[in-house]
Amino acid sequence: MKLAVQVNEGPYQHEASDSAYHFTKAALEKGHEVFRVFFYHDGVLNGTRLTTPPQDDRNIVNRWVELAEKYDLDLVLCVAAAQRRGIVDEGEAERNGKDATNIAPKFRISGLGQLIEAAIQCDRLVVFGD
Amino acid sequence: MKLAVQVNEGPYQHEASDSAYHFTKAALEKGHEVFRVFFYHDGVLNGTRLTTPPQDDRNIVNRWVELAEKYDLDLVLCVAAAQRRGIVDEGEAERNGKDATNIAPKFRISGLGQLIEAAIQCDRLVVFGD
Amino acid sequence: MSDVKKFMYLNRRAPYGTIYAWESLEVVLIGAAFDQEVSLMFVDDGVFQLVKGSDTSELDMKNFTPTYRTLGDYGVRHMYVDKASLEARGLTQDDLVEVAWEDWETEEEVDNIVEIVDSEQIAKLLAESDVVFSF
């Protein structure tokens, strides 16, 4: 089965980000294809490499990165949502005159069309949000 | 009157950040003292300089910065909340081995004690949140 | 499965207090390029999104209420409003924006695609959709 996952909330603040991760991991372990994980609204905050969570807690960003490395997952941050919330890759930094980037490895910034495309291509869209 | 303001939500996602700004501005214009604006939870996301909001919308981060410049406001981001959510100044970058910073000018990162101190020192604490 | 999917956007939140209403509208606008069969559903405080007369000048926020009126041009064919939610909020169709629709090929026109529906119809419409987007 071909799945698309949408994540609408940022890490730590809301459990939606955890649920999306655990669900995605379980789907991959069962052999399903996860076509894309699309991060929207505050969900784009899952894709910053600048977090330093407490030692005794999970590292949500790194978890996504490791999952993407293992399964070659496509992790897409919505560009409009990322601009509002200050998530920047090199292209965005150049276009918007920013002096730093903060995107984590394995994440990429792209348009909302990627969500629509995923919904069209996949057998199921599973939304995690507030 | 001496006021402390607490902001619990990030910009754009929730109106709490707007309400806190408009309230703080109105209080300053009326001649009240705003001892400190303390950003907690996702509120720390108000303090990133990497946002590029759409041209036809307000720039929430810059608004805070300009207000702070005009009135010498103390804008404090909670360090624990900032670490979880990837808001970094130079000191934090050094301590946590981060290769970039994203804090906006006029904001500073400090401990939760700054909130307690503000609550003790001020005549009123006004909380804006979700 | 046919090439065209039935997309349903499910809106249950008030506008302006949070960004969900506006950012979900952005998905609808972008989605127009993909030629799917698009409907919007407004339930609970989501019905407040369609209330006309919004003036955000004092909040210095972008006013996106007028954008709903243009959705017919973005390929949206149906906008459904939950009757029970509307009534609980003391609202009637007169309080809501009107959204016209025209098929450029067949010249078919509809004055207003905003339609009030009951629970049973909503359950059926949701069930018949291929994809439900929740915000």
Place this chain on the structure above:
Amino acid sequence: MSDVKKFMYLNRRAPYGTIYAWESLEVVLIGAAFDQEVSLMFVDDGVFQLVKGSDTSELDMKNFTPTYRTLGDYGVRHMYVDKASLEARGLTQDDLVEVAWEDWETEEEVDNIVEIVDSEQIAKLLAESDVVFSF
């Protein structure tokens, strides 16, 4: 105004679904250094914060429920629970953690500072506080 203020922490959300419960607990822990008169109030889903038996291992989340038990050592003198909220959730005091308190100077001891109160008492306690923190 005296040097010591009455702080009231107002908790109305369930734990784990959002971070508010844990991050508000962090404020209480840090606040212990400031020698104020600290009380906590649990209303609505906030009463779920005190339910014992939490096991977050399968979620891989930090389990902060045991931290409530230690609040007596952090200078918290009172933890109030709304009776109506507790009853609506089918819970009794037996379902909640116990929090012991001891005054090191006077050697006064209290086995459990978690106290169930009614609406009138809550209104009064909130009104008598100097500062209310809302999360």
Place this chain on the structure above:
Amino acid sequence: MADLYTVNKSPFEKNSLEDAIRFSTEGAAILLIEDGVYGAMAGTAVSDLVANTTGRKFYALRPDLKARGIAEDRLIDGVELVDYAGFVDLVAECDKVQAWL
């Protein structure tokens, strides 16, 4: 004046307004902001919360009402409108502020 209670949630979505009323004391001021302003509308399923409560003074933030397209003639009698300057005055006049989120 007693305490100022701020309410920023729609009364159709969460019980914050109900709570603020339930836990307020005689003479309290209750200010509706953000999505909380829906609680000031007359003729809704929850209008009685405000309309039937005595001994409390209700305010609503005009900028938030306007953003939501709620005309003043749709409001419950006795609800007073304030702008942010009025919000600040309420904070200054009250004993303290309780935020019901």
Place this chain on the structure above:
Amino acid sequence: MADLYTVNKSPFEKNSLEDAIRFSTEGAAILLIEDGVYGAMAGTAVSDLVANTTGRKFYALRPDLKARGIAEDRLIDGVELVDYAGFVDLVAECDKVQAWL
């Protein structure tokens, strides 16, 4: 199988569970996750939502129940527990997923 409805809100705080039931069709599966799992508790003011609904199958996510200290003997009869693998199976078996947030 019909649609899968996920509910992640406490039924004491928001009407998402009520909505998911109201707008579901015969044969639907309703999965309670995150704070939504409180809807699976017996003996509460809202237990009837699940207990009195027929023609729907209710599931609750075990990891979320355990995190909240809800023992299995506190659950409404007939609610079936699943872990994330079971969640994935439900998604695979249903026609589509509706998230009631």
